[in-house]
Amino acid sequence: xxxxxxxxxSFLRYGTRLLRLRDLWDKFLQIGACAVxxxxxxxxxxADASGLVLYIAGVFFLLVGGYTVNDVADFGxxxxxxxxxxxxxxxxxxxxAASITALSLGTILIxxxxxxxxDRAAAGGSVLLGVEYSLPPFRFKExxxxxxxxxxxxxxPALFLVWAAALDARDRLTAxxxxxxxxxxxxxxxxxxxxxRGRDRAGxxxxxxxxxxxxxxxxLGAVCAAAAGIATVAPLVLMPFDRAWPAxxxxxxxxxxxxxxxxxxxxxxxxxxxx
Numbered sequence: 001x002x003x004x005x006x007x008x009x010s011f012l013r014y015g016t017r018l019l020r021l022r023d024l025w026d027k028f029l030q031i032g033a034c035a036v037x038x039x040x041x042x043x044x045x046x047a048d049a050s051g052l053v054l055y056i057a058g059v060f061f062l063l064v065g066g067y068t069v070n071d072v073a074d075f076g077x078x079x080x081x082x083x084x085x086x087x088x089x090x091x092x093x094x095x096x097a098a099s100i101t102a103l104s105l106g107t108i109l110i111x112x113x114x115x116x117x118x119d120r121a122a123a124g125g126s127v128l129l130g131v132e133y134s135l136p137p138f139r140f141k142e143x144x145x146x147x148x149x150x151x152x153x154x155x156x157p158a159l160f161l162v163w164a165a166a167l168d169a170r171d172r173l174t175a176x177x178x179x180x181x182x183x184x185x186x187x188x189x190x191x192x193x194x195x196x197r198g199r200d201r202a203g204x205x206x207x208x209x210x211x212x213x214x215x216x217x218x219x220l221g222a223v224c225a226a227a228a229g230i231a232t233v234a235p236l237v238l239m240p241f242d243r244a245w246p247a248x249x250x251x252x253x254x255x256x257x258x259x260x261x262x263x264x265x266x267x268x269x270x271x272x273x274x275x
Contacts, residue, residue, distance in 0.1 A: 060106070061106030063159075126154055156184065
C-alpha cells in the first residue's frame with residue numbers, strides 16, 4: 001500500500017517532465033489570456049464560448065506536441081552532453097508517442113475551432129514551422145537569429161493569430177497583443193538558449209547563443225524587453241479607455257509573471273563572463 005502511494009507522485013512527476021508542463025505553462029497562459037481579450041472586448045457576438053474552449057484546448061496540445069518533438073529531436077545531443085537539466089529525462093519512445101498524440105489532438109481541435117480554409121491553412125503552417133524548429137531538414141534552432149525569431153513566432157503569436165483570423169479580429173488590439181507575444185517570445189527563446197548553452201556546446205547544437213555568445217543575447221533581449229514594455233502601455237494610447245485598461249492590466253500582469261519566472265531561472269546561470 002505504501003509503495004502504491006509513493007508510486008502515484010512518481011508517476012505524476014514523470015508525466016510532468018514528459019509533457020514539459022513546467023516549460024510551457026506561461027506560454028499557454030499568455031496565448032489563452034490574449035485569446036480571451038479579443039473574444040471578450042471587441043465584438044463578443046462574433047464567437048461563442050464553445051469555440052473559445054476548443055481553441056484554447058487545441059493550443060495546449062500543440063504546445064505539448066512542439067516541446068516533446070524537441071525532446072525527440074535532441075535525444076542524441078542530450079546524451080552527448082551527459083546531462084539533462086530537467087533530470088531523469090523521459091524515454092525517447094514515450095516522448096515520441098506524446099508528441100504524435102498531442103500534435104494530432106491539437107490540430108484536430110484547432111481545425112474545429114477555426115472557420116475557413118485560410119484559417120486552417122494558417123493553423124497547419126504554424127504547426128509545420130513549430131515542428132521544423134527542431135527537426136530536419138530545416139532545424140531552425142541552428143539557423144542563427146532566424147531560429148530565435150521563428151521559435152518566438154511559432155510558440156506564441158502564430159497560434160494566437162489563427163484564432164484572431166477565425167474571429168476576423170483585425171484591429172489595434174490584435175496588433176498590440178501579437179507584438180507583445182512576439183517580443184516576450186523572443187526574450188523567452190534567448191533566455192532558453194542562454195540557460196542551455198552548456199548542454200548545447202557539449203552536444204554541438206549551434207544555436208544563436210552558441211554562435212554569438214550570451215552577451216549578444218543580453219543586448220538583443222534588452223531591446224525586446226523595451227519593445228514589450230511599449231506594447232504593454234500601447235492600449236492606453238491607441239484605444240478607448242474602456243477597452244484599453246483591461247488589455248493593459250492583463251499585459252502588465254503577464255509581464256510580471258514572465259519577469260518572475262526569468263529571475264528564478266537565471267539565478268541558476270553562471271556569470272556571463274565565465275561563459
